[in-house]
Amino acid sequence: xxxxxxxxxxxxxxxxxLIGTELxxxxxxxxxxxxxxxxxxxxxxxxxxxALYFSALEKALTAGGFTRVVRHEIPASEEGKNWEExxxxxxxxxxxxxxxxxxxxxxxxxxxVVGDLGGFAAGxxxxxxxxxxxxxxxxxxxxxxxxxKVAVNFGGVKNIMGVFNQPRLVVCDLxxxxxxxxxxxxxxxxxxIKYGAVCSGALFQQLxxxxxxxxxxxxxxVLTDIVARCVRLKADVVEQDELDKLGIRNVxxxxxxxxxxxxxxxxxxxxxxxxxxxxxVAATRMAVRLGTVGEDFQKRLTALLTRAALPLSxxxxxxxxxxxxxxxxxxxxxxxxxxxxxxxxxxGSWAPxxxxxxxxxxxxxxxxLV
Numbered sequence: 001x002x003x004x005x006x007x008x009x010x011x012x013x014x015x016x017x018l019i020g021t022e023l024x025x026x027x028x029x030x031x032x033x034x035x036x037x038x039x040x041x042x043x044x045x046x047x048x049x050x051a052l053y054f055s056a057l058e059k060a061l062t063a064g065g066f067t068r069v070v071r072h073e074i075p076a077s078e079e080g081k082n083w084e085e086x087x088x089x090x091x092x093x094x095x096x097x098x099x100x101x102x103x104x105x106x107x108x109x110x111x112x113v114v115g116d117l118g119g120f121a122a123g124x125x126x127x128x129x130x131x132x133x134x135x136x137x138x139x140x141x142x143x144x145x146x147x148x149k150v151a152v153n154f155g156g157v158k159n160i161m162g163v164f165n166q167p168r169l170v171v172c173d174l175x176x177x178x179x180x181x182x183x184x185x186x187x188x189x190x191x192x193i194k195y196g197a198v199c200s201g202a203l204f205q206q207l208x209x210x211x212x213x214x215x216x217x218x219x220x221x222v223l224t225d226i227v228a229r230c231v232r233l234k235a236d237v238v239e240q241d242e243l244d245k246l247g248i249r250n251v252x253x254x255x256x257x258x259x260x261x262x263x264x265x266x267x268x269x270x271x272x273x274x275x276x277x278x279x280x281v282a283a284t285r286m287a288v289r290l291g292t293v294g295e296d297f298q299k300r301l302t303a304l305l306t307r308a309a310l311p312l313s314x315x316x317x318x319x320x321x322x323x324x325x326x327x328x329x330x331x332x333x334x335x336x337x338x339x340x341x342x343x344x345x346x347x348g349s350w351a352p353x354x355x356x357x358x359x360x361x362x363x364x365x366x367x368x369l370v
Contacts (some may be wrong), residue, residue, distance in 0.1 A: 002221050004228040008235045010242055013166045017146055017231050019224055023173035024056050027134070031105070034169050038105040041069045042093060043107040044118035045114040046076035049136050052179055057109060057134070064363015070096045070104070074117060077348030078153070078268045079111045083161065084328045088170065089121040093129075103129050108167075110142035111137035111184075112272065116159070123165030133170040137180060138188025140275055142195070143252075147238045150315035157330045157362045158260045164243055172231075174223055182195045185216055187273025189308045192230055194280060197301055198254045201348030214308055222348070244356065250333065251350050254342040255280030258365060261327035265320055270311070277310035282364045287343040289360060292351060297344055324365055 003020030016034070020290050023030065041061050043052060049071055058069050072092045074085045106129055108118040115133055122131035133145035140366055151162020177185070189212065196204030203226070207215070214222040234252065241248035259279025263270055270278070287293040302312055333340045340357040345351050 002224045004224055006228055006231045006235055006239055008166075009239050010166060013148075013242075015167055015169055017170040017172065017235070019141075019172040019228050019231065020172065021175045021220060021224070022244065023171055024053065024134075024176065025060055027057065027060040027171060028062070028066065030066055030171060030291070031132070031169070036105055036132070036168060038063060038103065038130070039067045040097060040102055040104040041066050041107055042096065042104040043069060043071050043109055044089060044105045044114055044121070045071065045073055046080075046114060046219050048076055049110045049114075052110060053136065053176060055322050057107070061107075064170060073360075074114065076111070076113060078113060078263070078272065081117050083152055083154050085249075086117055086161075087123060090125055091120065092227065093121065095126045098162050099133050104133035105360045107133045107134060108145075109133065110134060111135065115140055116150050116162070119148075119167065120162050121161045123150060128165065130168045130348065130369045131165075133167045134191055135170070135172055136175055136176045136185055138227075139191050140187055140188075141174070141177070141189045141227050142188060143208075143234065143341050145170050145172070146231055146234050147252075148242065149244075153264070156264065157327070159230075160332065172227060174220065174227065176220075177218055177223070183217075183271065186217065186310055187271040189215060190273030190280075190310050193301070193304055193308065193310075194227060194252075194254050194276060195230045195233050196252055197347065198342070198344055198350040199237075199348060200229070201346075203229055203233075203285045204300075204347050207304060212304065216308065247352060250340070250342050250352055251335065254344065254350060255283055256323070257333065257339075257341055258282045258368070259329065261324045261331070262314060262368075264318075264327050265323035266314060270314060275314075277305050277308075278314050279367050280303070281312045282368045283341060283343060285367055286341060286353075286356065286360060286364045287345075289364075290343065290353065290356070292353065293344045293346060297311075297347060301344075301346065311364050313370045321365060321369055324369075325362070328361070328365075
């Protein structure tokens, strides 16, 4: 079976991303091969994923020489990525490992919620303990498990409390994706389309030429290839701008500015990927209006999103437009009262656009609320 390795080169914080099938059973040996010598493990997961995979994970860890494996569950949904659940993880870490000589390896078995919240907790417990990402969703495999951004939602703002904390290892066992429902697979496909739209014309073309349907069917060779492509694209960006200080990392936010605001304001009626799909449509409409990209890009993007059965708009509701605007005002990328949007300039390319006229922003938001 095809497998792949992508190295994220960050000097002393470098780590590999291992991508393949049926990796879970050998995880204990993999951890030892990567130089992780702990004998205690603290596994953060959610009830659904834990029921499917924790026993196999525990067996693999025991076979690798771990003598104590603690399981802690948090809710699977984005609403659970909050300060209370974060505090609960920290409390469980302290309760189970009060001795400084028994520092655990934190293992994050789940999707983006588990990875974000668990990575944040690992970053602050005893000023940082090592952690490993074991993504179980397509979205986490191609995006959130790599790059070191870990956070929780707080005060009605998405990902506002967090740190940069790189994992020691990411293991993408693509066999774990077989239990995903179709909606979650489509959600992950949204982030993959994002990478193609603004980072890689070759990836976008591959999706257009039938790769999308093979991806959605989780065909092993295509899945391995596309996940590795996306991880490499993200690694290239993170290596240039690890701490998001230079503006290079902004490319990863195509569709996320309006998408995040909609996701939060609609009370998570949309999955993350669905919200980003709508956000990409809104951002592309803005780019066409501003002349940074032509209508051909818009047609090709919406055609691909439609083939993936991803939404191009969201049902309007009383007060939703105003809630989205309030959420936009709190976006972390905005500085000194100026907004900032990632806009496409062609297939596989982008440019930042600062201080877009708010009347145009309003029009683009209204256009995707129907």
